[in-house]
Amino acid sequence: MKSLYPTTLLLILLFFALNVNAQQTPGAIQESAISIQGATLHTGKGEVIKNSRIDFNNGKIEYIGKANENHPLKPNTQIIKANNQHIYPGFIVPNSTLGLVEIDAVKASKDENETGSFLPHIRSLIAYNTESKVVESMRPNGVLIAEITPRGGRISGTSSVVQLDAWNWEDAYINKDHGIHLNWPSIYKRMSHLDKKKKIKQDLENYTKEVNKLTVYLEQAKSYRSKEIGTKSIAFEAVKPVFSGNKTLYIHANTKQQIADILQFKTNLQIPKIVLVGGYEALIYASELKNAKIPVLVNRPHSLPRKDDEDYDAPFKLATQLTQAGLLVGLEPSGDMERMNARNLPFYAGTCAAYGLSKEQALQLITHNNAQILGIHNHYGSLEVGKSATLFISEGDALDMRGNKLTHAFIDGRAVSLKTHQTKLYERYSKKYKK
Structure with missing residues (x-):
C-alpha cells in the first residue's frame, strides 16, 4: 500500500492543477x-x-x-x-495556429504540422485545443473568431474557422475545412561557398523544378476520378473541391516573381478561389490581382522592412496601398510568437489607420474583409x-x-x-x- 501512496498523491495534485488552469466555462445559450x-x-x-x-x-x-x-x-x-x-x-484573426501549439519549447504541446510535403487531407480542426490558455487571452481584446491553420510542407493541409469560446472543436467550428494552404516555392536560398552567379542560376533551376512538381501534382488531382482509377486517394479527394470553388486555395508567397507565377498558375489550372497570404510585393501586381479577384491577407504591419533600400515604414503602409489600389485586404498575424501576438490584431489595424486608412476602413480589415476572405461574411464580420x-x-x-x-x-x-x-x-x- 505504501508504494501506491506517491502515485495516488501525484494523481490528486494533477487533478487539482488541471482544474485550476482550465479554460473559462463557455457561455450559456x-x-x-x-x-x-x-x-x-x-x-x-x-x-x-x-x-x-x-x-x-x-x-x-x-x-x-x-x-x-x-x-x-x-x-x-x-x-x-x-x-x-x-x-x-467580433474581430477575426486569419492564418493562425491558435490552439495548435501551447508552449513552443514543449514538443508534446505542438501539433501545427505533420511529416511530409503534400498533405492537403490533413485537418487542423481536429487538433484544435479549446482549453488553450493562449486562446482565452484573445477575448479580452475583442478577438472572438479565428482561422486555425496548419504549417509546414508544400501543401500544409486544411484550415477551419472557429469561434473562441467552446467546449471542444465540434462546438467551435464555424466554417469546417474551408481552405487548403499551399506554401509557394521560394526562389533564392541562403548564399553558400558557391560563387554568386552559379548560386543564382542553381536557385532558379530548383525553383522551376519545384513549381513544375507542384503543377503536376495539382493537375493530377484535378483529373482524379476514383471510380476510373479503382483506388481512392484521400489527398486528391481533399484537393478536388479547390477546382469547383467549394474550397479556397490559400497561397503563401511574398516576392514579385512568386506573385507573377501565381497569377499564371491560377489561369492555367482555372482555380476559382485563391487568396494570397503575405503578399509583401503585391503592390507591383495590384491591378492584375484585382482583375483576377485575388484578395490579400497582409502580414502584421509591426514588422521590419524586408529590403535595405525601402522606407522604414513600408510594412505600415502596405495594407493602405493595396486597399487604395482596389484590392480586398485583410490582416493576418503570422511570424514570431504569432499565437500570443494574435491578440494584438486590433492594434495592427490601428497602425494602418495611422498610415492612410480611416478608422472605419482599418476596422474593416479585421472584421468584414477578413470575414469575406474566410467565407463567413453572411453570418459574421x-x-x-x-x-x-x-x-x-x-x-x-x-x-x-x-x-x-x-x-x-x-x-x-x-x-x-x-x-x-x-x-x-x-x-x-x-x-x-x-x-
Whole structure:
C-alpha cells in the first residue's frame, strides 16, 4: 500500500492543477433578448451610428437603430446602458495556429504540422485545443473568431474557422475545412561557398523544378476520378473541391516573381478561389490581382522592412496601398510568437489607420474583409439585422490599446467570460500596488 501512496498523491495534485488552469466555462445559450443602448456602434462596413441601439435574441441581431427611436422591446429584455462606449463586431484573426501549439519549447504541446510535403487531407480542426490558455487571452481584446491553420510542407493541409469560446472543436467550428494552404516555392536560398552567379542560376533551376512538381501534382488531382482509377486517394479527394470553388486555395508567397507565377498558375489550372497570404510585393501586381479577384491577407504591419533600400515604414503602409489600389485586404498575424501576438490584431489595424486608412476602413480589415476572405461574411464580420450577435462593448476606441477595454462580449448571443490567467495576475498585483 505504501508504494501506491506517491502515485495516488501525484494523481490528486494533477487533478487539482488541471482544474485550476482550465479554460473559462463557455457561455450559456442566450435565453432572453438583450438590448444595448446609448453606445457608438461601428458596423464593420464603414458605417457609424452614434447613440445607437442594437437588439439581439436567440443569437441573432433583430434590430439596429437609434436609442431614442420608438421601437418595441421584447418582454423580459435585458437592457445594457452603454453611454459613451463603443460597440464592435467580433474581430477575426486569419492564418493562425491558435490552439495548435501551447508552449513552443514543449514538443508534446505542438501539433501545427505533420511529416511530409503534400498533405492537403490533413485537418487542423481536429487538433484544435479549446482549453488553450493562449486562446482565452484573445477575448479580452475583442478577438472572438479565428482561422486555425496548419504549417509546414508544400501543401500544409486544411484550415477551419472557429469561434473562441467552446467546449471542444465540434462546438467551435464555424466554417469546417474551408481552405487548403499551399506554401509557394521560394526562389533564392541562403548564399553558400558557391560563387554568386552559379548560386543564382542553381536557385532558379530548383525553383522551376519545384513549381513544375507542384503543377503536376495539382493537375493530377484535378483529373482524379476514383471510380476510373479503382483506388481512392484521400489527398486528391481533399484537393478536388479547390477546382469547383467549394474550397479556397490559400497561397503563401511574398516576392514579385512568386506573385507573377501565381497569377499564371491560377489561369492555367482555372482555380476559382485563391487568396494570397503575405503578399509583401503585391503592390507591383495590384491591378492584375484585382482583375483576377485575388484578395490579400497582409502580414502584421509591426514588422521590419524586408529590403535595405525601402522606407522604414513600408510594412505600415502596405495594407493602405493595396486597399487604395482596389484590392480586398485583410490582416493576418503570422511570424514570431504569432499565437500570443494574435491578440494584438486590433492594434495592427490601428497602425494602418495611422498610415492612410480611416478608422472605419482599418476596422474593416479585421472584421468584414477578413470575414469575406474566410467565407463567413453572411453570418459574421459586421453588425447587420439577421447576422450573428458576435460583438463586444469597449470603453473606448478598440483599435487603440488605451481605449480597448472590454466590458461585455457576446458570441452568437452568448455572454462570454473576459477573465483569463492574465487578468487574474493583473488583479492580484494591482492590490499590492494599491496598498
